[in-house]
Amino acid sequence: HSKGLTIGIEHASDITAGCVDYIHSMPGGAAVNGKIIDGIKPFIPTDFDYFHYIFPEAKISNREIRDDNDIERRVNRMLLFDLQCDVEIKRCRDVIGTTPHYKEYLKLVNDLRSRYKDILLNGQMTGAREVVCSDPVVICNAFRKDGQLAVVMTQSSKDSVTAEFVIRGYEVIEYASARNDVSLTGNTITLPCDSVAVILCRKV
Numbered sequence: 001h002s003k004g005l006t007i008g009i010e011h012a013s014d015i016t017a018g019c020v021d022y023i024h025s026m027p028g029g030a031a032v033n034g035k036i037i038d039g040i041k042p043f044i045p046t047d048f049d050y051f052h053y054i055f056p057e058a059k060i061s062n063r064e065i066r067d068d069n070d071i072e073r074r075v076n077r078m079l080l081f082d083l084q085c086d087v088e089i090k091r092c093r094d095v096i097g098t099t100p101h102y103k104e105y106l107k108l109v110n111d112l113r114s115r116y117k118d119i120l121l122n123g124q125m126t127g128a129r130e131v132v133c134s135d136p137v138v139i140c141n142a143f144r145k146d147g148q149l150a151v152v153m154t155q156s157s158k159d160s161v162t163a164e165f166v167i168r169g170y171e172v173i174e175y176a177s178a179r180n181d182v183s184l185t186g187n188t189i190t191l192p193c194d195s196v197a198v199i200l201c202r203k204v
Contacts, residue, residue: 012051012060022059022084052081056125061086068099072194073156075102075109076178079196080141080152082125085110108178109196115176116198119143119150130170135163138191147203148173153189154196162190170201 006021017023052060062083065074078085085106087096096103113120123145130149131140137157143150149170155161164187175184177197183190184199191197 008061012058014051014055014058017055017058022061024061024086025063053125053127056082059084063088065102068101071099071102071105072196073154075105076154076156076194076196079109079113079120079178079198080139080154082120082143105178112176112178112196112198116150116200119145119148119200120152120198123148123150130168131165132168133163133165135161137161138163138165138189140165142167149201149203151199151201152196153191153199154194155191156194158193160190160192162188164188167199167201169203171204173200173202175199 007019008022008024009016009020010024012023012025052058060081060083062074062078063086065071065086066088077083087106096106120143123143126142126144126149128140128142130142131151133140133153135155138153138155138161141152143152149167151167153165166187172184172187175182175197177195179192179195181192181195182197184197189197189199
């Protein structure tokens with residue numbers, strides 16, 4: 001099609017995903033409630049995690065961020081699952097300038113994504129197969145490319161979480177977080193609520 005034109009579909013479908021530029025998912029990737037309350041993760045009737053894992057080449061949007069509420073958790077999912085940023089303020093009737101918190105935090109996460117863009121955008125999404133974490137409220141995903149692994153970690157369930165983790169077959173090179181509020185010492189990470197971090201590793 002013409003340069004500058006994109007074609008999308010509204011519902012995830014393996015039959016048509018290869019024929020379009022993106023999937024404007026319904027419900028959106030940002031809409032999923034990832035909070036774990038009293039040790040129980042809420043039932044999610046429709047989730048695209050498995051679809052995206054099986055078809056990582058499919059470009060899925062983080063649809064449904066339309067205001068300035070619950071921003072961190074929902075934008076973090078964009079980084080966690082390699083979703084495409086869909087700025088649809090007030091259902092595409094306004095611009096991001098009217099949601100200053102969303103605009104500010106989106107820049108922080110995009111800066112983090114840009115720092116590791118080679119592996120986060122061009123690597124193979126592997127899920128959390130190589131990662132073992134001591135606290136189930138920490139949500140992990142990983143991307144692999146050229147002997148390196150980028151592990152994305154986030155949590156939105158507690159004020160702060162300190163957890164031990166093991167990344168099997170890899171050693172940590174460096175890490176960074178969107179708000180510079182994550183600490184990592186050895187194999188112990190501390191994640192404040194709604195924080196997100198990328199841990200870059202190399203194969204050993």
